[in-house]
Amino acid sequence: MAKFSYQAKNLNGQMTSGELEAFNETEVRTRLRQMHLEVVRVNSKGLGGGLKAAGSGFFVPKVKVKDLQIFTRQFATLINSGIPVVDALKILGEGLRSGILKDAALKVKKSIEQGKKLSDSMAAVPTVFDRFYSNMVHAGEEAGILDSILGRLATYMEKNEKVKSQVKGALVYPTVIVIVAMFVIAAILVFIIPKFQEFFSSAGKEPPMLTTMVVALSNAMIKSWYVILAVSAAAPFVIKSYLSTPGGKASFETFLFRAPIFGELVRKSAVARMTRTLGTLLGSGVGLIEAIEIASRTAGNVVVERALIRCKDSVLQGKPFAQPLSKDKVFPDMVVQMIAVGEQSGTLDNMLNKIADFYEDEVETAVKALTSLVEPLLMVVLGGIIAVLVVAMYLPIFSMAGNVGG
Numbered sequence: 001m002a003k004f005s006y007q008a009k010n011l012n013g014q015m016t017s018g019e020l021e022a023f024n025e026t027e028v029r030t031r032l033r034q035m036h037l038e039v040v041r042v043n044s045k046g047l048g049g050g051l052k053a054a055g056s057g058f059f060v061p062k063v064k065v066k067d068l069q070i071f072t073r074q075f076a077t078l079i080n081s082g083i084p085v086v087d088a089l090k091i092l093g094e095g096l097r098s099g100i101l102k103d104a105a106l107k108v109k110k111s112i113e114q115g116k117k118l119s120d121s122m123a124a125v126p127t128v129f130d131r132f133y134s135n136m137v138h139a140g141e142e143a144g145i146l147d148s149i150l151g152r153l154a155t156y157m158e159k160n161e162k163v164k165s166q167v168k169g170a171l172v173y174p175t176v177i178v179i180v181a182m183f184v185i186a187a188i189l190v191f192i193i194p195k196f197q198e199f200f201s202s203a204g205k206e207p208p209m210l211t212t213m214v215v216a217l218s219n220a221m222i223k224s225w226y227v228i229l230a231v232s233a234a235a236p237f238v239i240k241s242y243l244s245t246p247g248g249k250a251s252f253e254t255f256l257f258r259a260p261i262f263g264e265l266v267r268k269s270a271v272a273r274m275t276r277t278l279g280t281l282l283g284s285g286v287g288l289i290e291a292i293e294i295a296s297r298t299a300g301n302v303v304v305e306r307a308l309i310r311c312k313d314s315v316l317q318g319k320p321f322a323q324p325l326s327k328d329k330v331f332p333d334m335v336v337q338m339i340a341v342g343e344q345s346g347t348l349d350n351m352l353n354k355i356a357d358f359y360e361d362e363v364e365t366a367v368k369a370l371t372s373l374v375e376p377l378l379m380v381v382l383g384g385i386i387a388v389l390v391v392a393m394y395l396p397i398f399s400m401a402g403n404v405g406g
Contacts, residue, residue, distance in 0.1 A: 003019055003020075003021055004019065004020050004021075004022060004025065004028045004042055004043065005017065005018070005019050005042075005043050006018060006019070006020065006028060006032060006039065006040075006041065006042045006043075007040040007041045008032050008037035008038055008039050008040055009037065009038040009040060009316070010036070010037055010038075011036055015040070016037065020032075025042050025123060025131065028042050029042060029290070030120075030138070038287070038289065039289070039290060040289065040316060041293075062100070062127065063099075063100050063101045063104070063127070063128050065157060065161050066161070067101055068101065068128070068157065069154055069157040069158055069161070071092060071096070071101060071105070072150050072153050072154040072157065073150075073151070073154040074092055075088060075089075075092060075150050076147050076148075076150035076151040076153075076154060077147075078091060078092070079146055079147040079150065080147035080151075085112060085118055085146075086109055086112055086113060089105050089106075089108060089109035089112070090109055092105050093105040093106045093109060100127065100128060101128060104125045104127075104128040104129070107121075107124075107125055108121040108122055108124075108125065108129075111124065117138075117141060118137055118141060118146070119134050119135070119137040119138035119141055120134075122134045122137055130298070131294055131297065131298075132277065132281075132294050132297075132298050133153065135281070135286055135290070135294055136149050136152070136153050136280070136281065136284055136286070137149065137150070137153075139281075139284040139285040139286050140284065142285065143284075143285050149284050152280055152283070152284060153280075156276060156277070156280045159276060159356070159360060160273055160276060160277075162360070163269050163272050163273060163360055163363050164269070164273075164300075166269070166363055166364060166367045167265060167266065167269045167363065167367070169367065170262070170265060170366075170367045170370050170371060170374075171262065173371065173374070173375075174374045174378055177375075177378050177382070178378070178382075181378075181382040181385075184386070185385060185386065185389070186221065188386070188389055189214075189217060189218045189221050189389070190218065190221055190222055190225070192393075193214060193215060193218035193389075193393065194218060194222070196215075196393045197215050197218070207395070207396045208392075208395045208396065210388075210391070210392045210395060211392045211393065211395055211396055213392070214388075214389060214392040214393070249302065250302040253301050253302045253303060254302060254303055256301075257270070257301060257303045261370065261373075261374070262370070264366065265363065265366045265367065265370055266301070268359050268362045268363050268366055269359075269363050270299065270300065270301045270303070270304045271304075271331060271332070271335060271355070271359045272355075272356050272359035272360045272362075272363055273298075273299065273300055273356075274295055274299055274304055274308070275335070275352045275353070275355040275356040275359065276352075276353065276356035276360075277291075277294070277295040277298055277299075278291050278292070278295045278349075278352045279349050279350070279351075279352030279353035279355075279356060280353075281294060281295065282348055282349035282352065283349035283350075283353070288315060288321065288348075289312060289315060289316065292308055292311060292312045292315065292321075293308075293312060295308055296308035296309050296312070303330055304330060307325075307328045307330040307331070310324060310328060311324040311325055311328070320340070320343055321339060321343055321348070322336055322337075322339045322340035322343055325339060326340075335355055338351050338354070338355055339351060339352070339355075
C-alpha cells in the first residue's frame with residue numbers, strides 16, 4: 001500500500017490534514033468522504049507495501065486515445081446490455097490486440113475478482129486510466145449509472161481529441177513548410193552559389209555587397225557543414241528535454257497562449273477543453289472543488305492550470321466560481337458571464353457544456369482562418385528569401401552586362 005498526505009475541510013469549515021495508507025488516491029478520497037470531510041488536496045508520499053509504481057520515467061508507454069475511446073464506448077454498450085462488469089472486461093480484453101490496453105483491462109478484471117471496486121482497480125493503472133477517467137467511473141458506480149457515465153466519457157474523448165487534432169493540424173502545417181523551405185535554401189547555398197562564385201572570381205571584379213554577404217554565408221555553411229548538421233540533429237532532442245522540464249513546459253505553453261497569431265487558437269482550444277472537462281465531471285456528480293482540481297491537472301496548458309488553481313482556492317473560501325474567473329484575464333468575459341448565469345440558475349454543468357460546444361466550433365473556424373492566413377504569408381516570406389538569393393547572384397551579371405553594353 002502507498003502513503004498519502006491529505007488536506008480537507010470538516011463540517012464546520014475548518015481545515016484538517018493527515019496521512020492515510022491506501023492502494024490509490026481514489027480510495028483515500030472515498031475514505032475521507034466517509035469521514036464527512038471535503039477533500040482539498042491529496043498527495044502521494046511513496047509506496048509502503050511493496051507495490052511498484054505503474055509506469056514512471058521519460059519513456060512511459062501510453063495507450064492511444066482512439067483505442068481508449070473505442071474501448072470505453074464498447075464497455076458502455078456491454079454494461080447497458082446487462083452484462084456484468086467482470087464478463088464485459090473479459091470480452092473486451094480477449095478482443096483487444098496485445099498491448100498496454102489489453103494488459104490493463106485484464107489487470108482491472110483480476111482486481112475486481114479479488115473484491116475491489118472498478119474505479120479503484122482502474123486508478124491502480126494510471127498510465128491507461130488517468131485520474132479524470134477513474135473519478136468519472138467512481139461517480140458512475142456511486143450513482144448506479146455506470147453505462148451512462150462511460151458513454152459520456154467516450155463522447156468527451158471524441159470531442160477533446162477532435163479539438164486537439166485541429167490545433168495540431170494548424171501548428172504542424174506551417175512547421176513542415178518552414179522545414180522544407182530551410183532545406184531548399186540550404187541546398188541553394190551549398191550547391192548552386194559556389195558555381196556562381198567561380199564565375200565571379202574569373203571575372204576579376206569586386207561583386208556587390210549583397211552578393212558578397214550571400215557568398216560568405218555559403219562558404220560558412222560549406223566549411224562548417226558538420227557543425228550545422230550536428231546542431232540540427234541534436235536540436236529536437238535538446239528542445240524535447242527542455243520542454244519535459246516543468247520550467248521549460250511552462251515557458252513554452254505561456255508563449256503559445258500569448259503568441260500573436262496562434263495564441264487565440266490555443267486560448268479557444270484550452271477554454272473548450274476546460275469547460276468540457278468541468279461540465280462532464282459536474283454532470284456526473286463530481287463535486288465542484290474536486291472537478292476544478294481534476295480539470296486543472298488535465299487542462300493541457302499551464303496558464304489555464306494556474307488560473308484554475310487560483311479559482312479553487314477562492315471557491316474554498318466560499319466565493320462563487322465565476323468571481324475569481326472575472327478577476328483573471330485568462331478566460332473571455334463571455335465565458336465568465338455564462339458560468340455566473342449557470343451558477344445562479346443551478347445549471348452550471350449544462351452551461352459549461354454549451355460553452356464547450358461554442359468554442360469547439362470556434363476552434364474549427366479559427367483553424368480554417370489561420371490556415372488561409374498562414375499559407376500565403378509563408379509563401380511571401382519564403383519566396384522573398386529565395387528572391388534575395390537569386391538577385392544577389394545575378395547582380396554582378398547585370399553589372400558586367402551593363403559595362404559591356406557601355
